[in-house]
Amino acid sequence: MVVLATKEAELPAAGQQIDIRNVSHQFELEGEPLPVLDNVDFSVEPGSFVALLGPSGCGKSTLLRLLAGLDQPTNGELSVDGEIVGEPDPSRILVFQDPTLFPWRTVWDNVALGLEAQGVLKRSRHRVDNAIELVGLKGFDKAYPHQLSGGMSQRVALARALVNEPRLLLLDEPLGKLDSLTRLTMQTELVSLWQRAGLTAVLVTHDVEEALFLSQRVLIFGPRPARIVADISVDLPYPRHRGDPRLAELRREALGHLGLAATW
Amino acid sequence: MASIDPPLSESAVQEAASVRPAASLWSTGLVAAAAWVGTAALIELWPEIIPQPYGRELAAGALVIALLLAVVAATGKLGGKAAVTIRYYGPWFLASALVVSGWEIVTAKTGLLPVPFFSSPQSILEVFFDDWERLGISVFYSVLLLAKGYFFGALAGFLTGVTIGWSRAASYWVHPVLRLIGPLPATAWLPLAFFIFPTSGSASVFLIALATAFPVTILTWSGIASVNRDYYDIARTLGAKPLFLIFKVAIPAALPHVFVGLFMGLGTSFAVLVVAEMLGVKAGLGWYLQWAQGWAAYANMYAALLVMALMCSTLITILFRVRDWSLSWQKGLVRW
Ligand SMILES: Nc1ncnc2c1ncn2[C@@H]1O[C@H](COP(=O)(O)OP(=O)(O)OP(=O)(O)O)[C@@H](O)[C@H]1O
Ligand SMILES: [Mg+2]
Numbered sequence: 001m002v003v004l005a006t007k008e009a010e011l012p013a014a015g016q017q018i019d020i021r022n023v024s025h026q027f028e029l030e031g032e033p034l035p036v037l038d039n040v041d042f043s044v045e046p047g048s049f050v051a052l053l054g055p056s057g058c059g060k061s062t063l064l065r066l067l068a069g070l071d072q073p074t075n076g077e078l079s080v081d082g083e084i085v086g087e088p089d090p091s092r093i094l095v096f097q098d099p100t101l102f103p104w105r106t107v108w109d110n111v112a113l114g115l116e117a118q119g120v121l122k123r124s125r126h127r128v129d130n131a132i133e134l135v136g137l138k139g140f141d142k143a144y145p146h147q148l149s150g151g152m153s154q155r156v157a158l159a160r161a162l163v164n165e166p167r168l169l170l171l172d173e174p175l176g177k178l179d180s181l182t183r184l185t186m187q188t189e190l191v192s193l194w195q196r197a198g199l200t201a202v203l204v205t206h207d208v209e210e211a212l213f214l215s216q217r218v219l220i221f222g223p224r225p226a227r228i229v230a231d232i233s234v235d236l237p238y239p240r241h242r243g244d245p246r247l248a249e250l251r252r253e254a255l256g257h258l259g260l261a262a263t264w
Numbered sequence: 265m266a267s268i269d270p271p272l273s274e275s276a277v278q279e280a281a282s283v284r285p286a287a288s289l290w291s292t293g294l295v296a297a298a299a300w301v302g303t304a305a306l307i308e309l310w311p312e313i314i315p316q317p318y319g320r321e322l323a324a325g326a327l328v329i330a331l332l333l334a335v336v337a338a339t340g341k342l343g344g345k346a347a348v349t350i351r352y353y354g355p356w357f358l359a360s361a362l363v364v365s366g367w368e369i370v371t372a373k374t375g376l377l378p379v380p381f382f383s384s385p386q387s388i389l390e391v392f393f394d395d396w397e398r399l400g401i402s403v404f405y406s407v408l409l410l411a412k413g414y415f416f417g418a419l420a421g422f423l424t425g426v427t428i429g430w431s432r433a434a435s436y437w438v439h440p441v442l443r444l445i446g447p448l449p450a451t452a453w454l455p456l457a458f459f460i461f462p463t464s465g466s467a468s469v470f471l472i473a474l475a476t477a478f479p480v481t482i483l484t485w486s487g488i489a490s491v492n493r494d495y496y497d498i499a500r501t502l503g504a505k506p507l508f509l510i511f512k513v514a515i516p517a518a519l520p521h522v523f524v525g526l527f528m529g530l531g532t533s534f535a536v537l538v539v540a541e542m543l544g545v546k547a548g549l550g551w552y553l554q555w556a557q558g559w560a561a562y563a564n565m566y567a568a569l570l571v572m573a574l575m576c577s578t579l580i581t582i583l584f585r586v587r588d589w590s591l592s593w594q595k596g597l598v599r600w
Contacts, residue, residue: 069501088503094501096498100492102495102513102517105593106593113499113502116508117505117512118503160502
């Protein structure tokens with residue numbers, strides 16, 4: 001919360017615009033080409049919150065890696081704020097599916113990693129403290145990753161991203177490892193964080209309710225190679241209520257697109 | 265001496281028993297103390313087959329150990345860390361009293377073992393009393409030579425390992441050379457090295473460095489190569505540049521491997537050190553061993569071996585301490 005307070009004044013429109021044009025991607029698996037993304041094409045408005053839903057292994061993480069600039073697509077192009085994505089940049093931060101903390105660094109040093117790498121740590125140590133406080137890990141600054149629970153590690157990974165005040169936050173199932181209570185709290189936190197910062201958020205999740213509760217728009221992918229099978233707009237104001245009948249309606253629709261209508 | 269001490273330690277024991285409950289008495293310690301008193305008595309009272317000096321000093325030493333054990337046994341849990349350590353090694357104190365006694369019997373007292381080849385404890389003590397200066401200088405030169413060679417070898421190995429672990433081009437050129445030359449024992453270079461280098465000292469530094477560098481290179485390299493790719497991806501998305509990736513990601517992640525290489529390198533460097541000192545360098549413990557052999561001074565050889573064992577063990581311990589300190593973030597480290 002405090003982390004991003006200074007940012008608002010400096011940057012009027014903090015969120016980045018995403019344009020994905022006819023992106024296809026394939027991997028090599030034992031000499032055979034493995035198509036993962038098939039002609040994916042969509043745009044995301046600056047400052048909006050989009051969720052990506054799809055069956056396991058369809059290529060959601062791959063798409064986020066492309067957006068972060070970690071890999072280059074086989075075909076098509078991705079651009080952020082009109083510029084084609086090349087190298088990774090700290091204005092676009094990817095929170096990985098695994099927390100993957102650096103085991104030789106304390107919690108504080110893990111969170112400080114980005115600022116240190118960008119050479120601005122000396123001036124902005126308080127930002128690290130604020131980010132740790134934000135994810136509720138005050139007092140664990142000096143703990144090593146092997147001393148944390150799975151959920152705590154995931155929260156450190158989130159703090160490590162937020163401390164950089166990204167303009168595009170790519171979240172790959174960041175709440176997947178949390179217990180259900182922390183998960184609900186963190187969902188609310190994510191929303192208020194996104195609103196305060198005005199950043200663009202792209203969230204990959206397996207959880208239909210989570211996608212609908214958090215985002216303004218849910219893109220549903222089919223099985224690999226992934227293509228967009230549905231684009232659901234969640235026309236509800238924030239703060240939302242989990243018991244909202246409109247959410248239940250949308251949930252039925254989303255499950256239908258995922259081929260799970262029978263379970264409703 | 266032997267006649268004064270036993271009653272003294274017994275009275276200490278009685279005193280302790282009257283003040284504290286008997287449970288706080290350390291029985292193993294008492295038995296060990298008694299065993300060392302027995303050892304002292306054996307050394308002092310049983311005449312030697314060939315009279316030797318320093319028997320009395322040896323007996324006095326045994327009594328000092330006995331006294332120490334008795335004091336720790338009597339004062340129970342009182343006393344600092346040293347007392348805890350002594351208590352822990354109680355069975356060892358007992359066993360070593362038996363070993364020293366047995367050794368004393370089969371050498372000095374009965375001559376069961378052929379005398380010049382198997383030295384009695386007091387003749388080794390004699391070496392420490394009469395030749396400590398030469399031994400000390402030898403240790404100094406050995407450590408100095410080892411330190412120079414090990415330092416350059418570890419440094420070269422680490423830098424090579426990081427370079428070939430990081431750069432494909434470097435690996436392309438260095439790997440085949442490493443595969444061919446690396447497994448060659450450094451001592452095989454010895455005749456050539458003594459010939460090429462201006463002094464036998466610089467030749468030995470080179471050989472020790474060579475012996476150290478190989479394992480350090482291989483382990484550093486494999487450490488760098490096995491770093492989880494995700495670490496790099498995460499650091500890159502957070503704005504890390506290549507130098508940051510090398511120094512703040514690759515090297516810390518590879519450090520546990522590097523230490524394995526450093527341990528292996530230290531082991532091989534000991535071997536090369538001794539051989540080099542025996543064959544060329546006119547100083548150090550290897551040379552001392554060689555020199556003692558020339559004079560058929562077997563007791564000196566045992567003494568030098570003992571000192572060498574202490575030296576190597578101390579150096580390994582130091583390396584373990586450095587590792588524990590640098591890798592304190594790891595759990596489940598093996599303690600030395
Ligand atoms: N580096 C790689 N090399 C080869 N194949 C890969 C690689 N990375 C991913 N894949 C394959 O691409 C497909 C999509 O992977 P991806 O991680 O994007 O799935 P996902 O949609 O994120 O799945 P999940 O929801 O289970 O995380 C999988 O079938 C996987 O096997
Ligand atoms: Mg994934």
